[in-house]
Amino acid sequence: MTRVTVDGNEAAVSAAYRLNEACCIYPITPSSPMAELADSWSAQGRPNVWGSVPAVIEMQSEGGAAGALHGALQGGALATTFTASQGLLLMIPNMYKIAGELTPAVFHVASRSLATQGLSIFGDHSDVMATRPAGFALLASATVQEAHDLAAVAQAATLTSRVPFVHFFDGFRTSHELNTIELLSDDDLRALVPEDLIRAHRARALSPEHPFIRGTAQNPDTYFQARETVNSFYSAVPAAVAAAMDMLAGRTGRPYGLVSYAGHPEADRVIVAMGSGSQTAAQTARFLAGHGDRVGVLRVRLYRPFPAGQFLAALPPTAARIAVLDRTKEPGSLGEPLFMDVLAVLAEAHAAGSLTAMPLVTGGRYGLSSKEFTPGMAAGVFAELARDKPRPRFTVGITDDITGTSLPYDSLLDIEPASTVRAVFFGLGSDGTVGANKNTIKILGADAGRHAQGYFVYDSRKSGSQTVSHLRFGPDPIEAPYLVAQASFVGVHQERLIERTEVLGRAAPGATVLLNTARPAEHVWDWLPREAQEQILHKQLVLFAVDATAVARDAGLGGRINTVLQTCFFAIAGVLPQDEAIAAIKDSIARTYARRGADVVARNHAAVDAALAGLHRVEVPGRVTATRGVPAAVPDSAPDFVRTVTAAMLAGHGDDLPVSALPADGTYPSGTTRYEKRNISDEVASWDPDLCIQCGNCSFVCPHSVIRSKFYDAAALAGAPDGFASAPLTARGLPESKYTLQVYVEDCTGCGLCVEACPVSAPGDPRRHAINLTAREPLLAVQRDSIAFFEALAVNDRPRVDFGTVRGAQFLQPLFEFSGACAGCGETPYLKLLSQLFGDRLMVANATGCSSIYGGNLPTTPWTTDAAGRGPAWSNSLFEDNAEFGLGFRITADLHLRLARGRLAELADRVGPDLVAEILSAPQRTESEFAAQRGRVATLMGRLDQLDAADPVVADLRSVLDHLVRRSVWLVGGDGWAYDIGAGGLDHVLASGRDVNVLVLDTEVYSNTGGQASKATPLGAVAKFAAAGKKVPKKDLALQAIAYGNVYVARVAMGADPQQTLRAMREAEAYDGPSLVIAYSHCIAHGIEKDGVTLRNGMDQQYRAVASGYWPLMRYDPVLRAAGENPFLLDSPRPRIPLAAYTGQELRYRILARTDPAEAERLAGLAQHEVRQRWATYEEMAARGPERFPAGAGGSS
């Protein structure tokens, strides 16, 4: 018996991997870790329980994975997949086939919300419920242990019954919860899944040695009857599952049951639920029953085929009122699916006479998108059932102030045993808090007498993100799948986080609080905000302080404070006696850091000792002494929605927002990141006006739009605040003009890309540039005033700005700002440029991925507006459909333009034929032309105002008038979209000839889900799902598109040639046909750093990629072909550094050299050859005559 502490994903895949021969995978949150583990185990050659190493293949989409899976099954393999949410939806067509052919297989699903009014990565059963009609058995696991055990049960039952299974567990709540479990041995698994069943499956496979046809097309005469042939197989499923569960129980002592009951044996009120929520409900029922309440919970594990008999048998005959909880929503239905099933079972039994009294049955929704489901909420449901007239339909966990569905509940109900130690930790993603807590769980969970649980909550930013760790330890298994609300220990690993009310809100009375602060212990109390002092006094909290940053620095650990804080936790939390705890942590350090050398171990051990010496208790006076309160999340000047709704989300009170506060259709205001001053970097950019040559490079590369430039008349400086920096404008012909480069210091992430991009250095100090990183704190006061003054200066007139140069582009206002992307992101500079160039007439269709998350994840959005209120109109549909979605924008724009032109022509006599003629014939390529057209449209609007508004022609024209200014439609996404899941759609859209522009932010991996390989991943690089190194070269998407002849194509890399990037973007937009711009985007998944700062050398790596010939800069311009010239322009010089001088800088390439040096050498040789060969092809193309390229260029829109 092996005891381990793992999360639900690992628990499930541990069984699934060992019981299969093939895994067809595709990344999707929160199931990706299952696929990643399977891939890495396969790469390591780890066998299944029958001795063969499972084949793991990544496909281009979940649809592809399901197709490959279907084929593998038809070939006789044991095959599985891991997915969630939209991924499961893409598999549905194949699920019908697999089930229809009675093919044994198990899909392991970390169940997740579906994208509706908004996308959510979090957990509920919407995805699984959408597969109900497909014919799969649906088996629900409620805990990490169950996710392991039932993965095996599902495999056994599918082979016995031939009905395929979806085995699911709650995304994040179970998939990402660490818990102590007992692993099934290989012998257990072999016993559960006898080999004769596998052989029977193989015997049914396709073989030319005994051929048959499967997958016929059928006619009205037989399809129906054939569809009914499977009924008996479904009837046999419950028994098959029960048999497997019984065998498992016999070997492990862990009994399950298709359904199981917990609570009072003569309960009159019963909750029916499935998944992790059923465990919370069951624990609550036991607690309440212990206090004399006649309540119980019926937990459903096998949901399809619904085990009606077992359900009725398990239900106490005394149950008079039943609430069925569904973790999904079916708008417009009579009720959610589990409710409807239960109702049908009971009604049928009652009608048949086997159930004497028909209970009252209500149906409620809970826990959508990982909304907490707590014992208090379960108790609230029982309380509702006790009312005279319980709500027939309800919700629990939210405040529905519109349709009144929500139940009241006691948020403080605490049912946990006193023996459970509960702790919460608040930290930043970058400070190692989560890693240290995972380590703590492993240390404490390793003891035979102790169980451990960990659950981690992250915010949705990729930089400066906050983390909350919820840990429990106790002598009994931890069965509490909800957040810690009453912690006996609260660790605050970043001083400013104590200003969040949630932090001390999670402290139980008398709890110990540890604050990491640079302040001496005697100064801590007075510094605390009023709200914190009140909570400390009210709950009689015991406060400790440590300067972990100083202790870590003095011990030589740099900014790694986790060892120090972990030590303090062990010292004062009381989970273990202090001596024992310190010995355990030192032992863990020795093991964790052994590979980094004795010196690193010694430094960490020294930090442990110093931590104890630096830990001080803070004296708490008997009264509040604070002179300040918690600052508001957003300024008072923010719009109403931002102050009420956005601010609540920012402050961590989003759960408290009622239904009425939220838009009904997913429409949110643009430009809200500007209200959130995150101050995430202690070091920020600072401008030196004397050194600056005003080239605009820093502003161009800034991923966060925090470097802005304006030029203005010197007179405008009147009233400038002290410290407002300016310099004479260096442009010719404007002697009286001044120039200011303003850094938005509170939004700067300190990534350093600007410093690296600066071409000048100070005389006598080569390390000092015209822009440098300096401490933020001393700058704040002056810079806040400077920013306010800078914002009041007029934005430079677009027609007066030279769009053609990097220097000119700095004066264009970014309409994409302060996103939560990684500090130093390689994608966002391109989006910022897009917004600068075309923002006021831009429509963006954004594929799901990093850019849709930092671009559209609540609470705040970076796409914003200009002074006239215009700006990018942005939307995200799905991952796979983005090209088609964006084409739809174009279709509509063209239709409505045509309509507008038609109506305008009809009204020509009434609004003025000259004006109409001008509008209809106006060129719209340059900014001055756009400005002129906007002026004409405004005039037209004025004249329309004079006409009868009720005239249908006038009204019609008004509704589409905007389209008379040409819209710029951009389809934006990453390589996972463009090269893989959306490749078919992208290809079709490019072939359509319509005037759309595609921007591929090519990071060469699926960045958002953690760096899985795509077809853009280069040869020789390691990525998740390519743990053994990518064996084939990156797809040349540019050449594919060029093959059409009428597609404008460019490959750009801003860090290598910003001017070429700018030119390509403008040419792409101006081209009246489809355009494709493939942009090299350095990424955190590449593993690059300079001076210890991740991504700081991102632009330099772009330069190296181009200099080595790996990323040749090129443009293919059909306009040139039409003019009789060679349309293929090679914009970068011949390779002048070896490929290794580029790849050697990146961990993604070095990993293979570490794990498999021989293969790394082989692939590096092939990659260098591929670069040379491709360069030769490009050079040859650049030298061809135009006649050798397809003619007939030009768009067809």
Place this chain on the structure above:
Amino acid sequence: MDLTTSYLNLTLRNPLVASAGPIAGTVAGVRRLADSGVAAVVLPSLFEEQIAAEEERDVRLGEAGSDSFAEALSYLPALDDHAGLRQYLSLVERAAAAVDVPVIASLNGASPGGWTTHAAALASAGAAAIELNIYYLPGDALASGREVEQRHLDILAAVRSAVTIPVAAKLGPYFSSAGEIAVRLDQAGADGLVLFNRFMQAGIDPEALTVSSRIQLSSPFEAGLPRSWIARLRGQVRASLAASTGVEDAADVAAYLLAGADVVMTTSSLLRHGPGHAEVLLDGLTGWLQRKGFTAVSQARGLLAASAAGSAPGYGRAGYLQAIQDATSAYGP
């Protein structure tokens, strides 16, 4: 022509050895060198602190952004432990298996235990011998000469006791008495002495106002110093003598052999002209031996060593006086 040579008790097919350099960083490079005729290949140095620093950096990069964002709890596959060392050992193992000439591992330790544990690992990976790259940066103004010497001796003794394969010491020329330290290393059990290590001496770019750490390829005029010491040490030590620095053409090889070198090492010329240049050097050497009437390279070796009859004055005070006279007549008024 018999070019057979003994070096570090290894029998080599000729006296030309590829010294530690980037070409031998891959198995393909080692194979190219061997195919071009060199008699042994010294692999690039394993720098202990570099491996530790790279390990630290790669761990840091592997953890960058991890445990911060719910969809991506990490961005790269997990790293294996000790991969940096394993990578070097793999090169030793694969290079030794790929070519039929001896593959010599070069080691540059940093910690007291690092020299011995790494040396043992290199030996078990299949290295034919170990060359200790005792790279001692000039810079510590307070280190005494004796301390520096003792450090060399301690390292040699430690490694000597840790492995059974031959051990050579590569040292720099900057000792008050380079001869004495060579003799003491010989007495301490060195199987070979490699003369000399060329120190990286930082360059300065006055335009960019930066310090550069570029290593310049060696040129023949630098060969005089090692050649003189080899001539002096020939016959004074039991250890094999390897000449390193300043080989461009066959004449340079011949000069080293005449001074008393057992083998002649080069990297710079192979980098300048490609690995195939080894063949040019060997052809030139054979031609020269033939022209001079030798039938074996051993007949030429040490012919002009200081200990050889008639050569000593050229290396001593008489040679110095002669040189001054020659210079005066050439450049004087």
